[in-house]
Amino acid sequence: MPDIAAFFRICIACIVSTILSLLPSYLSAQEFDRSHGLKELKPGYYVYLHGDDTPGVSSTFNNGVIVTNEGVVVIDTQRTEAIASRVRESISRMTSQPIRFLISTTPHVPFTGGNAIYADTIKIGHENYRISLLKLIEKNSPEEMKKKLPNQTFRERLTLYLGGKEIQIIYLGKAHSQADTMVFIPEDRIVYMGETFYSNEFPYISEGYSSKWMQAIEAAETLKADIFVPGHGFLPKNLKDTRAGLRSHWQILKDVHDAVQKQVATGASESETVSAIDLPQFKKFKGYERALEIAVRRIYRELTTKLP
Numbered sequence: 212m213p214d215i216a217a218f219f220r221i222c223i224a225c226i227v228s229t230i231l232s233l234l235p236s237y238l239s240a241q242e243f244d245r246s247h248g249l250k251e252l253k254p255g256y257y258v259y260l261h262g263d264d265t266p267g268v269s270s271t272f273n274n275g276v277i278v279t280n281e282g283v284v285v286i287d288t289q290r291t292e293a294i295a296s297r298v299r300e301s302i303s304r305m306t307s308q309p310i311r312f313l314i315s316t317t318p319h320v321p322f323t324g325g326n327a328i329y330a331d332t333i334k335i336g337h338e339n340y341r342i343s344l345l346k347l348i349e350k351n352s353p354e355e356m357k358k359k360l361p362n363q364t365f366r367e368r369l370t371l372y373l374g375g376k377e378i379q380i381i382y383l384g385k386a387h388s389q390a391d392t393m394v395f396i397p398e399d400r401i402v403y404m405g406e407t408f409y410s411n412e413f414p415y416i417s418e419g420y421s422s423k424w425m426q427a428i429e430a431a432e433t434l435k436a437d438i439f440v441p442g443h444g445f446l447p448k449n450l451k452d453t454r455a456g457l458r459s460h461w462q463i464l465k466d467v468h469d470a471v472q473k474q475v476a477t478g479a480s481e482s483e484t485v486s487a488i489d490l491p492q493f494k495k496f497k498g499y500e501r502a503l504e505i506a507v508r509r510i511y512r513e514l515t516t517k518l519p
Contacts, residue, residue, distance in 0.1 A: 282312070
């Protein structure tokens with residue numbers, strides 16, 4: 212007598228596999244808002260998209276803005292003080308509320324270069340963020356360092372209560388960096404993901420940890436959120452599609468990781484692994500041509516050595 216349960220398990224596995232294989236096509240078929248500047252996502256929540264057309268570089272670098280009746284929270288600061296000043300001017304035209312907090316989700320320069328523009332705020336970042344940022348700005352004067360470094364750090368999570376909003380600042384662990392953080396507002400079902408989410412783009416993994424990055428995304432997916440704001444890339448016009456976009460991003464990481472793991476199992480060298488791997492299903496994503504080799508080399512070392 213046939214094993215009905217086994218039959219259904221095979222059917223379900225096939226369906227799931229088909230859905231995952233279609234995700235890249237689904238994402239490419241979505242309509243994206245490809246304009247730049249400050250955009251309202253829903254009342255009180257904004258994202259500022261700065262474009263960068265340098266070949267091989269991400270389409271956009273995004274930072275968040277939360278407006279309450281007791282002040283404004285800014286999430287990340289863009290690459291330079293000039294860009295950060297433009298962001299701050301855009302905020303001042305939109306609200307008269309003062310900017311009270313700066314939350315940093317990543318130590319990387321494209322998201323911290325403008326920190327000094329928010330020297331008058333309370334600056335918050337993970338413990339590892341402070342350590343990483345100190346290394347990047349170690350040649351700055353003490354006065355400049357004071358403007359850029361966080362006033363307050365945390366280990367696992369920190370919650371702000373501002374203007375009736377509960378703003379959860381959550382450490383995701385090692386993912387794109389050693390300090391990745393997301394900002395979640397449960398009541399309004401929105402989460403700012405920082406560099407752990409590249410929307411419709413191929414991720415850069417030069418310093419990342421692919422296995423832990425996938426785990427970080429899985430943790431974010433458990434949140435009761437409708438909108439996942441990426442640190443890189445344009446947002447779909449239907450913002451609820453950002454959840455599918457986050458899953459597509461996870462799939463890229465998974466496919467690259469599995470491809471590298473397969474080569475490692477055969478005893479291939481790092482260079483042989485780079486030459487052997489091609490993932491045509493992701494060629495449509497910006498950054499693929501440059502970032503694939505970077506990802507393969509990083510994941511090869513992740514699987515064969517002990518990364519810091």
